[in-house]
Structure formats: C-alpha cells, structure tokens
Amino acid sequence: MNIEVCASPDLxxxxxxxGKVAVVVDILRATSCMTAGIAEGVSAIRPVSDLEVCRGLxxxxxxxAAERNGAKVDGFDIGNSPFSYMDPxxxxxxxxxxxxxxxxAIERSKSxxxxxxxxxxxxxxxxxxxxxxxLDVVIVCAGWxxxxxxxxTLFAGALAEKLxxxxxxxxxxxLMAKVLWEKAKLDLSALVYKSAHVxxxxxxxxxxxxxxxxxxxxxxxxxxxxxxxEIVKAIF
Amino acid sequence: MNIEVCASPDLxxxxxxxGKVAVVVDILRATSCMTAGIAEGVSAIRPVSDLEVCRGLxxxxxxxAAERNGAKVDGFDIGNSPFSYMDPxxxxxxxxxxxxxxxxAIERSKSxxxxxxxxxxxxxxxxxxxxxxxLDVVIVCAGWxxxxxxxxTLFAGALAEKLxxxxxxxxxxxLMAKVLWEKAKLDLSALVYKSAHVxxxxxxxxxxxxxxxxxxxxxxxxxxxxxxxEIVKAIF
Numbered sequence: 001m002n003i004e005v006c007a008s009p010d011l012x013x014x015x016x017x018x019g020k021v022a023v024v025v026d027i028l029r030a031t032s033c034m035t036a037g038i039a040e041g042v043s044a045i046r047p048v049s050d051l052e053v054c055r056g057l058x059x060x061x062x063x064x065a066a067e068r069n070g071a072k073v074d075g076f077d078i079g080n081s082p083f084s085y086m087d088p089x090x091x092x093x094x095x096x097x098x099x100x101x102x103x104x105a106i107e108r109s110k111s112x113x114x115x116x117x118x119x120x121x122x123x124x125x126x127x128x129x130x131x132x133x134x135l136d137v138v139i140v141c142a143g144w145x146x147x148x149x150x151x152x153t154l155f156a157g158a159l160a161e162k163l164x165x166x167x168x169x170x171x172x173x174x175l176m177a178k179v180l181w182e183k184a185k186l187d188l189s190a191l192v193y194k195s196a197h198v199x200x201x202x203x204x205x206x207x208x209x210x211x212x213x214x215x216x217x218x219x220x221x222x223x224x225x226x227x228x229x230e231i232v233k234a235i236f
Numbered sequence: 237m238n239i240e241v242c243a244s245p246d247l248x249x250x251x252x253x254x255g256k257v258a259v260v261v262d263i264l265r266a267t268s269c270m271t272a273g274i275a276e277g278v279s280a281i282r283p284v285s286d287l288e289v290c291r292g293l294x295x296x297x298x299x300x301a302a303e304r305n306g307a308k309v310d311g312f313d314i315g316n317s318p319f320s321y322m323d324p325x326x327x328x329x330x331x332x333x334x335x336x337x338x339x340x341a342i343e344r345s346k347s348x349x350x351x352x353x354x355x356x357x358x359x360x361x362x363x364x365x366x367x368x369x370x371l372d373v374v375i376v377c378a379g380w381x382x383x384x385x386x387x388x389t390l391f392a393g394a395l396a397e398k399l400x401x402x403x404x405x406x407x408x409x410x411l412m413a414k415v416l417w418e419k420a421k422l423d424l425s426a427l428v429y430k431s432a433h434v435x436x437x438x439x440x441x442x443x444x445x446x447x448x449x450x451x452x453x454x455x456x457x458x459x460x461x462x463x464x465x466e467i468v469k470a471i472f
Contacts, residue, residue: 007384010247014382146250148243148384149408170432172385176416179427183415191415196406 002136003163005156005173007148009101012108012140021135022112023126023159025119026142027151028197029080030102031223032119032213033065037085037095038233039122039219045095045231047103057096065097070204081209082121094230101142106225109140117223117231118155120188120216127162129222129236137167139174150180150195151213154188157181158216188214238372239399241392241409243384245337248344248376257371258348259362259395261355262378263387264433265316266338267459268355268449269301273321273331274469275358275455281331281467283339293332301333306440317445318357330466337378342461345376353459353467354391356424356452363398365458365472373403375410386416386431387449390424393417394452424450 006015025031034045048054051066051073058064064076065084072079080099084090097103109115113135118126130137139159141152157177160169169175184191189211192198198210212218224234242251261267270281284290287302287309294300300312301320308315316335320326333339345351349371354362366373375395377388393413396405405411420427425447428434434446448454460470 007243008247010250011244011382014246144408146247147407147409148412150411153408153412170435171383172380172389172432173383175386175430175432176384176389176412179416179419180412183419194411196408196411199406 001134001167003160003167003169003174004138004171005177006138006140007153007173008141008143008146009105009108010146015138017109017112017138019113019135021114021116021130021133021137022109023116023118023130023137023139024105024109024142025139025152025155026102026105027119027155027213028201029082029209029213030099030142031117032121033080033082033085034117034223034231035119035121035219035221036082037090038223038231039221040086041091042085042095043092045097045223046229047106047231048096048098049103049107051098054096054098062094062096063090065095067099069100070200081206082212083209101144105140105142112138115225116234118159120155120158120214121218122221123158124162124217125220125222127159129234130163131166132236144197149197151192151197153177154181154184154192158185237370237403239396239403239405239410240374240407241413242374242376243389243409244377244379244382245341245344246382251374253345253348253374255349255371257350257352257366257369257373258345259352259354259366259373259375260341260345260378261375261388261391262338262341263355263391263449264437265318265445265449266335266378267353268357269316269318269321270353270459270467271355271357271455271457272318273326274459274467275457276322277327278321278331279328281333281459282465283342283467284332284334285339285343287334290332290334298330298332299326301331303335305336306436317442318448319445337380341376341378348374351461352470354395356391356394356450357454358457359394360398360453361456361458363395365470366399367402368472380433385433387428387433389413390417390420390428394421
C-alpha cells in the first residue's frame with residue numbers, strides 16, 4: 001500500500017484521492033477537538049466551511065462551534081478549544097463546526113473513499129484503523145491558510161512511523177515529515193513551541209489547549225465522516 | 237529583515253513578493269544548470285514556460301534547452317544537465333530554457349523586486365548578495381509538478397543558516413527546512429538519495445548530474461533575472 005502527504009489543502013488538487021483513505025489533520029486545533037469530542041461523548045460533528053451555514057444549524061439543535069484566526073467567533077456557542085468539546089454537558093450533543101483551516105481540509109478531501117480524523121490524541125488508533133482498511137493513504141494537512149505547518153507535518157511523520165512495514169512511499173513530503181518526526185518525537189512540545197501557529201495562539205492565551213493537543217494516544221477512538229457528511233465514531 | 241519559504245510554485249499566490257527578493261531554487265536541476273552556465277561563461281539565459289516559445293528562440297541565435305519529466309525534449313540542442321551548460325562551446329552563448337518545474341517557479345516570482353537563482357553550487361554567494369540587497373527574502377522552491385520536494389527544501393534551510401543573525405522568520409516552512417538541513421548537512425547526498433526526484437532521475441541514468449548539483453560553493457556567481465527577463469551574472 002502507498003502513503004502520501006498533502007502538505008496543504010491548497011495542494012489537494014495534485015492528489016488523486018479516489019479509492020483512498022484521507023486522514024485529515026489539524027493538530028492546533030480542529031481535529032484534536034473532534035477527537036476529544038467524539039471520545040468524550042459528542043454524538044456527531046458536522047463540519048462546514050461557511051460561517052452562516054454553521055449559524056443556521058444552531059437553530060436545528062446543533063451546538064455552534066466557530067473559529068476564525070484562532071479566536072471564537074461572536075454569537076456562537078463555543079470556539080475551537082478541545083476543552084469545550086470535553087465538557088460533560090456535550091455528551092450526546094451534535095456540533096456544527098467551522099474553522100480557519102481544519103474544516104477546509106475536510107471539504108477538500110471529499111473525493112476520498114474514507115475520510116478519517118487524525119490527531120496526536122488518537123495516533124495509534126488511526127494507525128490501527130488505517131491498517132485494517134487496507135487502502136492507500138493520503139494524509140491531508142490543514143496547515144495555516146494554505147501554508148504548510150509544523151505540527152500537522154509532524155503528525156504525518158508520526159503516522160508514517162506507525163504504518164512502517166505495511167506502507168511504502170515515494171513522496172518527498174512524507175520523507176521530510178518522517179525526518180522531522182524522528183527529530184521531534186523525544187520532545188514534541190519543544191519543537192512545536194517554535195512554530196508559527198503556537199506564536200499566534202500564545203497571543204490568545206491558550207497554552208493549556210496546546211499542551212492537550214500534544215498528548216499522544218489519550219483516546220482510543222477514530223472519528224470518521226459518514227455518508228451524511230457528519231463525523232461520528234468509527235466502529236472497528 | 238524577514239525570510240520565508242514558499243514550498244511549491246503552486247503556493248506562490250499566498251506570498252506577497254512585492255519589494256522582496258525571490259530566491260528561486262530547483263536543485264535537480266534547473267537552477268544548478270543556470271548557476272553552472274553563468275559561472276562557466278554563458279552570457280544570458282532566457283527562461284520560458286512554453287516549449288514552442290523556446291523552440292522559436294532557437295531561430296534567434298539562442299541555444300535551445302528543453303526538459304520535460306527529467307528527459308531532454310527531442311529537437312532541442314540540450315536538455316537539463318549542468319554538464320551541457322559547462323561545455324566550453326557554450327562560452328558567450330545565449331540559452332533559451334524551459335523545464336518541468338524551474339522555469340515555472342521563475343515565472344511565478346515575477347512580482348518580486350529581484351529574482352535571483354540559487355543552488356548549492358553558489359550557496360554562499362547567494363547569501364552574500366541577499367545580505368547586501370537588504371530586502372525581505374522569499375525562497376521559492378520549484379518542487380516537482382506542484383509538490384514540495386526534499387532537495388529544494390534543504391537548500392532553503394541551508395540559505396537560512398547562512399543568513400542567521402540578519403534575518404528572522406515566523407514561517408513554519410522555513411523552520412522545517414532548517415531542521416531538515418541541520419540533519420542533512422553532514423551528509424547531504426545520503427538524504428537526497430532517498431528523495432523521490434533522485435529515484436526518477438536514476439532511471440534516466442544521470443548520477444553524475446546529481447553529484448554535481450550537491451556540491452556546495454563550487455562557484456562564486458549569482459545569476460539574476462534582469463529587466464529584459466534574461467538571467468545574467470549579478471555584479472556586486
């Protein structure tokens with residue numbers, strides 16, 4: 001089986017996703033939120049690109065989650081903090097979510113056979129599920145407004161390490177991700193704290209979020225986009 | 237001063253090049269060819285995106301250089317080997333060149349204040365010239381058909397190391413390039429030989445080209461795009 005890395009949603013047109021698994025990753029923080037939410041009992045998450053569509057869904061019993069440029073958007077129930085998704089009151093809830101990068105990456109992965117949600121929080125479970133599906137894999141990094149970023153690339157390297165032996169690749173983005181992960185894995189936060197996105201988030205004072213998003217294998221679930229376009233817990 | 241890395245020409249729309257220096261890099265092999273050619277006495281190189289435009293220039297006294305997918309295109313004088321540019325018969329010649337990735341990257345950098353040609357062959361000279369210009373820098377990597385590649389990214393890391401102290405950055409692509417270069421620099425070929433592009437070129441049997449393109453500071457020239465759109469030796 002083959003594995004590739006799409007370093008930015010803006011490059012997704014270069015990848016043929018048909019018949020493949022897209023593993024969408026937006027470590028800080030959309031896919032970490034989705035993982036935490038589904039693990040803690042959120043029943044379904046509907047990713048949408050548009051703020052107004054998201055707002056509309058709030059009148060249909062969805063909790064509205066909206067983030068732009070790292071901050072919660074006024075008028076929505078929650079922003080893009082994993083802790084909001086972990087609130088006991090969210091058990092059983094449905095969430096409609098739009099974010100700067102993560103929901104765009106999911107949208108651009110629509111032609112894939114399967115779309116699953118990856119984060120450090122569920123790294124090993126994603127690897128197990130992907131191995132079980134037995135399809136070619138494209139790791140779709142959300143990046144930041146079209147630019148590749150460090151933390152999503154590191155996740156790609158980490159997942160590639162977990163899949164070694166089962167998957168091969170001639171993709172330079174994957175090769176680079178593996179070298180970076182090899183360098184970073186012993187002290188993930190040390191390198192990630194140098195990233196551009198952490199600098200942006202620091203201004204928003206959410207160090208606790210970042211720390212949580214760096215936790216490896218906190219959860220054993222894999223969120224997956226179902227036929228209705230909602231993210232639910234994959235059964236495997 | 238600020239420094240950024242555009243990991244692929246397909247992402248160039250995300251970068252504001254106005255008033256900045258674009259350092260275009262296509263290590264394997266377009267910008268290595270240009271560096272070697274200008275250093276060895278080629279008087280001017282006209283980069284064009286289109287094969288037919290390139291062919292037309294051959295009737296105007298240009299040597300025609302054309303490469304697609306790594307191979308020389310039939311009917312042109314030379315392909316994309318630096319050794320062709322180093323031929324003593326090329327002294328004083330003008331070359332019209334079109335390649336799969338490198339000439340595209342130059343084309344996409346047109347809005348920059350200055351466009352200079354970087355390669356490992358002239359790494360230190362590029363750094364000196366950039367420092368002298370004193371403008372913000374965007375390193376534009378040619379990649380492979382829109383995808384980021386290893387060797388161009390490594391060059392970005394190497395140039396960033398040379399410019400350390402004078403330039404700062406909050407660009408994750410640059411941060412990743414620096415970490416990769418730090419890892420690769422003691423044995424550049426070892427890592428580059430794992431890259432997708434080397435695998436492609438190996439099939440074309442041009443190991444000597446690759447070896448040459450990995451040589452650091454073989455030449456002391458900086459090719460630069462002039463007002464007429466031709467690449468000539470920068471005087472500094």
